[in-house]
Amino acid sequence: MTGQASAPSLAPHRLCLLGILLLTDASARPANRSSAREERELLPPAHLNGVKLEADGHLNRDFHQEVFLGRDRAAFEEEAEPRRSRRKLMVIFSKVDVNVDRKISAKEMQRWIMEKTAEHFQEAVKENKLYFRTVDPDGDGRVSWDEYKVKFLASKGHDEGEVAEKIKNNEELKIDEETQEVLENLRDRWFQADNPPADLLLTEDEFLAFLHPEHSRGTLQFMVREIVRDLDQDGDRRLSLSEFVSLPAGTVENRLGQDVDDSWVRDRRKEFEELIDTNHDGLVTTEELEAYMDPMNEYNALSEAKQMIAIADENQNRHLEPEEVLKYSEFFTGSKLVDYARSVHEEF
Numbered sequence: 001m002t003g004q005a006s007a008p009s010l011a012p013h014r015l016c017l018l019g020i021l022l023l024t025d026a027s028a029r030p031a032n033r034s035s036a037r038e039e040r041e042l043l044p045p046a047h048l049n050g051v052k053l054e055a056d057g058h059l060n061r062d063f064h065q066e067v068f069l070g071r072d073r074a075a076f077e078e079e080a081e082p083r084r085s086r087r088k089l090m091v092i093f094s095k096v097d098v099n100v101d102r103k104i105s106a107k108e109m110q111r112w113i114m115e116k117t118a119e120h121f122q123e124a125v126k127e128n129k130l131y132f133r134t135v136d137p138d139g140d141g142r143v144s145w146d147e148y149k150v151k152f153l154a155s156k157g158h159d160e161g162e163v164a165e166k167i168k169n170n171e172e173l174k175i176d177e178e179t180q181e182v183l184e185n186l187r188d189r190w191f192q193a194d195n196p197p198a199d200l201l202l203t204e205d206e207f208l209a210f211l212h213p214e215h216s217r218g219t220l221q222f223m224v225r226e227i228v229r230d231l232d233q234d235g236d237r238r239l240s241l242s243e244f245v246s247l248p249a250g251t252v253e254n255r256l257g258q259d260v261d262d263s264w265v266r267d268r269r270k271e272f273e274e275l276i277d278t279n280h281d282g283l284v285t286t287e288e289l290e291a292y293m294d295p296m297n298e299y300n301a302l303s304e305a306k307q308m309i310a311i312a313d314e315n316q317n318r319h320l321e322p323e324e325v326l327k328y329s330e331f332f333t334g335s336k337l338v339d340y341a342r343s344v345h346e347e348f
Contacts, residue, residue, distance in 0.1 A: 106309060
């Protein structure tokens with residue numbers, strides 16, 4: 001069970017602009033919330049919760065927090081009182097620590113990661129039901145590409161009635177070049193989500209695959225091929241380390257920008273060498289990238305569990321203890337909680 005739907009991939013000549021975006025907020029990632037609710041409902045998100053890469057090929061900076069906190073992540077983002085945050089973190093620790101030995105093993109963390117990933121899946125299914133109603137107003141349970149196109153262009157400011165009439169009469173639509181490119185990419189994804197026999201009509205389940213590629217093997221594979229296509233510079237349909245880390249290095253000149261650039265390259269190099277290139281031959285195939293992107297891959301979940309433990313395992317016993325989780329709370333929750341050593345006895 002995996003799937004594929006994503007926001008339109010960026011053409012190679014646009015990718016360098018992403019480096020500038022990183023300078024605006026080094027910790028930012030493409031949001032999965034549009035400023036307009038209607039457009040969010042109609043456009044596949046650039047960010048997929050619990051998936052390791054964004055749709056444009058960037059690392060998901062929030063991945064570890066998403067698979068550790070699940071639905072509780074919003075509560076940590078809104079909680080400003082450190083004591084309550086510590087208590088919440090220790091409650092999570094207790095849930096992960098199945099055998100109640102006050103230590104989290106790799107197997108316990110793996111089980112927890114799979115559970116939290118399933119939560120993100122369930123949330124996507126729930127939201128999809130609401131979004132599908134937007135594009136299926138007659139409630140017949142199937143949406144044509146033209147029906148979707150009308151709703152999408154209406155969300156972009158076009159007159160819905162006029163667009164519908166022109167599509168019905170096969171008349172030319174006056175659409176700017178960027179919107180046309182988006183539509184072409186969306187149509188490709190629509191085809192991928194349309195299970196055989198292909199009829200360009202999507203059911204609710206197929207629309208879920210359109211919006212969320214992690215829910216369908218075929219659409220996940222399609223998203224992976226797009227990422228490889230955008231990053232592959234020599235056309236061999238594989239990614240070398242230099243290709244994987246080249247985006248968007250060198251796009252900035254000032255010291256702050258260079259620091260961001262260097263950190264970005266360092267993170268991608270580590271991900272490439274330690275997690276994606278499983279046979280360590282210096283090249284990543286679409287199959288390796290697909291396995292890495294698959295949020296329901298149990299082997300990947302175990303690898304992630306071991307990596308997450310290694311980050312905070314100060315006593316090198318290959319387990320996480322309460323003091324370590326509190327000390328490295330920023331890695332697990334995005335929030336830095338002070339007085340971790342003393343407060344562990346109060347909160348656990």
